Amino acid sequence: MGELDLKLLLLINGWVGESWSFDRLVLQVAWSNVLKGAVLVALLWWSWERPSAKLPVLMIVRTLAGSLLAVAVGRGMQNFLPVRPRPLHDPAVTEAGLKLAHDLPADILRNMSSFPSDHAVLAFAIATAVFLAHRGVGIFAFGWALFVSTLPRVYLGMHYPFDVLGGAVIGIITMVLAAYLPLPARAGHAVSQLAQSYRGWFYAGLFLMTYQMANLFVDARILLNVAADILSAFFDRL
Numbered sequence: 470m471g472e473l474d475l476k477l478l479l480l481i482n483g484w485v486g487e488s489w490s491f492d493r494l495v496l497q498v499a500w501s502n503v504l505k506g507a508v509l510v511a512l513l514w515w516s517w518e519r520p521s522a523k524l525p526v527l528m529i530v531r532t533l534a535g536s537l538l539a540v541a542v543g544r545g546m547q548n549f550l551p552v553r554p555r556p557l558h559d560p561a562v563t564e565a566g567l568k569l570a571h572d573l574p575a576d577i578l579r580n581m582s583s584f585p586s587d588h589a590v591l592a593f594a595i596a597t598a599v600f601l602a603h604r605g606v607g608i609f610a611f612g613w614a615l616f617v618s619t620l621p622r623v624y625l626g627m628h629y630p631f632d633v634l635g636g637a638v639i640g641i642i643t644m645v646l647a648a649y650l651p652l653p654a655r656a657g658h659a660v661s662q663l664a665q666s667y668r669g670w671f672y673a674g675l676f677l678m679t680y681q682m683a684n685l686f687v688d689a690r691i692l693l694n695v696a697a698d699i700l701s702a703f704f705d706r707l
Contacts, residue, residue: 471631475562475565475629477629477630477631478623478626478630479565479566479567481623481624481630482556482568482624482626485570485625486568486570486571489571492571492572493572495570495624496573496621496625499622499625502683502684502685503683504618505618506591506595506618506685507684508613508617509592509596509610509613509618510595510679512595512599512606512613513532513595513599513602513679513682515606516598516599516602516606517602519603525657525661526657526660526661526671527652527657527660528602528648530660531647531650532644532647532648533675535598535644535646535647535648536594536644536682539639539640539643539644540590540591540594540685540686542639543585543586543587543590543636543639543640544587546585547581547582547585547587548582550582550584552582553584553632554582555579555583555626555627555628556583556626557569557573557578557625557626558579562626567626568626569626570625573626577627578627583628583632584629584631584632584635585635585639586619586622586628586632586636587636587685588618588619588622588636589618589619589628589632589633589634589635589639589640590636590637590639590640591640591682591685591686592614592618592619592640593611593614593636593641594640594641594643595610595614595640595682596611596613596614596640597640597644597645597648598644601644601645601648614637615633615637619637
């Protein structure tokens, strides 16, 4: 654990317990998928559909692919890098002065590694996509990603500041790569043709995908885990 990381954590967390109302508000923000993700997704839809956008359909598809890739990279790092306990479950951090909010569940995130913050990965990936479409609103999206989607989790001891920084870097780089990775010219034409020919299905899929982005792909991950458990049980019986 870096000394600077710990000092920043304790500085941000130092206000816990000063006001029950404020702690309760921060907890609500930390739980709310509407505030953490849906607002950013709404800004993304605005950047796509505003009258002056003229955004190629391929860029929309690139944004979706970038979001998926960012989440996959962040989750893969959490699963395969050495486990970093969450601050609120690390006795050394609590002894150093970490404060716990009164209504915070005792076992929350106990078995999940802290680095990188997957909330930061996705929030900053979406904010980057908004920024690439509209600079002014993109700056607001970056501010929202920092102060609403991620800092409350540092305040509550769910993440270290560098977990958020690392997640932000992953999300930004992944989305920029997805947006600018060279593709054959015919790929854009083919995507546009498919979107026009199957417009209803395209927008239905777009809604479902952005809905999952708004809640950090939680439902999708649960379904995949259930499917994996069922397949594992099936093959165990063979």
